[in-house]
Amino acid sequence: MVMIGDRVMFNVAILTPTTGICRMGYAQSLAKLVSYFAQVRIFDDEPIQSLITDAVEGSGIAENYERMITKYLNDKDNHWTHFLSIEDDMTFSPDNLHRLARHKLPIVGGNYSTNKGHPVRFTSAGLKERVLTTRESTGLEEVSLLPQGFTLVAREVYETIPKPWYLMGYNPENGNYVYQDYYFSEQAKKAGYKLYIDHDVSKLLWHTGPKAYGYEDALTDELRLKEVVNG
Numbered sequence: 001m002v003m004i005g006d007r008v009m010f011n012v013a014i015l016t017p018t019t020g021i022c023r024m025g026y027a028q029s030l031a032k033l034v035s036y037f038a039q040v041r042i043f044d045d046e047p048i049q050s051l052i053t054d055a056v057e058g059s060g061i062a063e064n065y066e067r068m069i070t071k072y073l074n075d076k077d078n079h080w081t082h083f084l085s086i087e088d089d090m091t092f093s094p095d096n097l098h099r100l101a102r103h104k105l106p107i108v109g110g111n112y113s114t115n116k117g118h119p120v121r122f123t124s125a126g127l128k129e130r131v132l133t134t135r136e137s138t139g140l141e142e143v144s145l146l147p148q149g150f151t152l153v154a155r156e157v158y159e160t161i162p163k164p165w166y167l168m169g170y171n172p173e174n175g176n177y178v179y180q181d182y183y184f185s186e187q188a189k190k191a192g193y194k195l196y197i198d199h200d201v202s203k204l205l206w207h208t209g210p211k212a213y214g215y216e217d218a219l220t221d222e223l224r225l226k227e228v229v230n231g
Helices: 024-039 062-073 097-100 155-160 180-190 215-230
Strands: 002-004 008-020 046-056 082-088 090-092 107-109 140-141 150-154 168-173 176-178 195-198 207-210
Touching: 008 024, 008 062, 008 097, 024 046, 024 090, 024 207, 046 062, 046 176, 062 082, 062 155, 062 176, 062 180, 082 097, 097 150, 150 155, 176 180, 180 195
Parallel strands: 008 046, 008 082, 107 195
Antiparallel strands: 002 008, 082 150, 090 207, 107 150, 140 195, 168 176
């Protein structure tokens, strides 16, 4: 957080990497989130808060992330304290940004479902195995790998981690292919940051594919997979 006198300043750049097509659910959700942000203060002490929304279009999602973050880190007219990444196939609750921001964590996001194929699965990986958001799950949980579909990152993280922040390709250390958000997770952990998901926010995220997949879709398939493995 940035202080002005005895007041907190929370300036967030809401950024979407896109290939040029966004879902109606995303557009409607973003409009409602912006309206909610304008009407409701995040913190009880009524901080100064502002936001901007932007998107970068291109076929390379990792490059889009890099371009967006660089642009707003270098914005000489505004000091953006936080960056909320929202991918263009996500649907979400208007107060999800407020929920994440109130944790005052450098990196926190949602654990949402994949949106293609069967089974659909959760996108976050825990410290030992894939994280499940159940009906009983609530609050925060530390994870090892965090997706970027709906994730809030403090400015200090990008100022600490050397570029590239996002990279997609083969990782010779692990002998597998990684997506840009998981690459970011690894770089953040190397810099000493912990990654968290908010289970309550996770229940208010939907990932659009052939339909809008929510946490219950992933939970059902994950439990079926466990039955097969254990059976």
